[in-house]
Amino acid sequence: MSEHTHSEARHITGYKTYFIVWVLLMILTATTVYVSYLDFGTLNIVIAMVVASIKAVAVALFFMHLKFEDSITWLFALFPLVLLFLLIGMTILDTFTRFFPIAG
Amino acid sequence: MEKANMEESHGHIHHMDPEVEYSSSKLGMWLFLGTEIMLFGGLFAAYAIFRAKYPEMFLESHQELNREMGAINTCILIFSSLTMAIAVTAIQKGKRKMAGLFILVTIICGLGFGVVKYFEYSAKFAHHIYPDTNIFFSLYFMMTGLHMIHVFIGLVVLGVIMVLTFKGKFNEKYSTPVEMGGLYWHLVDLIWIYLFPLLYLVG
Numbered sequence: 001m002s003e004h005t006h007s008e009a010r011h012i013t014g015y016k017t018y019f020i021v022w023v024l025l026m027i028l029t030a031t032t033v034y035v036s037y038l039d040f041g042t043l044n045i046v047i048a049m050v051v052a053s054i055k056a057v058a059v060a061l062f063f064m065h066l067k068f069e070d071s072i073t074w075l076f077a078l079f080p081l082v083l084l085f086l087l088i089g090m091t092i093l094d095t096f097t098r099f100f101p102i103a104g
Numbered sequence: 105m106e107k108a109n110m111e112e113s114h115g116h117i118h119h120m121d122p123e124v125e126y127s128s129s130k131l132g133m134w135l136f137l138g139t140e141i142m143l144f145g146g147l148f149a150a151y152a153i154f155r156a157k158y159p160e161m162f163l164e165s166h167q168e169l170n171r172e173m174g175a176i177n178t179c180i181l182i183f184s185s186l187t188m189a190i191a192v193t194a195i196q197k198g199k200r201k202m203a204g205l206f207i208l209v210t211i212i213c214g215l216g217f218g219v220v221k222y223f224e225y226s227a228k229f230a231h232h233i234y235p236d237t238n239i240f241f242s243l244y245f246m247m248t249g250l251h252m253i254h255v256f257i258g259l260v261v262l263g264v265i266m267v268l269t270f271k272g273k274f275n276e277k278y279s280t281p282v283e284m285g286g287l288y289w290h291l292v293d294l295i296w297i298y299l300f301p302l303l304y305l306v307g
Contacts (some may be wrong), residue, residue: 012196013189022186029182033175036305048301055297063189064290065283069130076131080138085147091149095154 011068028055034069133284137291154239165240166307174304177220184213185293189275194287198276207266214259261285
């Protein structure tokens with residue numbers, strides 16, 4: 001993110017970096033499949049979501065190049081997550097705090 | 105800048121400073137990806153609520169899904185993300201043929217994903233499982249179906265970009281469409297990274 005001066009200074013990610021990220025993604029996929037055969041109760045979904053999120057961050061940072069982008073791109077990339085949090089969070093709050101459960 | 109303005113008056117397509125054009129393309133793409141996240145967000149919200157309301161139904165129904173096929177498709181899609189990322193680096197280094205070939209591999213992986221999904225859907229229909237079977241399968245077909253539509257759109261986009269790459273339209277100085285196509289493809293991968301555990305693994 002630092003060596004941005006002008007057009008020529010665009011960062012090009014090396015093939016090796018991509019390969020390492022891919023190996024990491026495959027290990028995490030194997031982990032999440034393996035864990036799904038074990039019974040940790042409610043912890044199962046927590047583990048699955050944490051692993052998925054690590055994978056998502058790896059894809060965004062390296063494959064999608066976000067690690068090397070400027071702050072305005074970061075803003076554009078992260079702002080939808082705030083909206084997503086509001087969308088899911090508020091819907092859950094609404095649904096589970098009603099006096100009378102919704103029929104159905 | 106003056107050069108760019110002159111080019112415009114001569115009818116060239118580049119009517120902007122290339123640097124500005126590149127960064128606005130990129131921001132526009134990320135903005136679009138944000139709308140895509142929100143599109144799926146509504147379904148994720150529905151999933152969260154119905155899963156909390158009917159945990160037994162989700163647990164029972166998700167066991168009908170083929171975990172192995174889901175895992176295979178996850179591997180295919182992640183691999184296709186790798187090949188697409190390599191294609192972007194290749195074109196940024198000016199290696200057109202290599203970039204084109206890796207986009208081709210990405211497309212083949214995308215088609216492979218579609219074939220596996222076709223067998224999965226067929227197996228569900230053969231077991232008389234349809235979108236109206238229960239709320240879990242409604243969400244399953246809706247989420248994976250919407251994702252599948254995105255895969256197909258991605259394949260069309262990558263197909264066009266591949267042809268243009270082989271035609272030599274892109275090089276180390278101008279690779280914006282390849283990069284934007286790559287971003288879209290990675291988003292499709294990103295969404296599947298969440299769909300796979302939610303639907304196949306933990307139900």
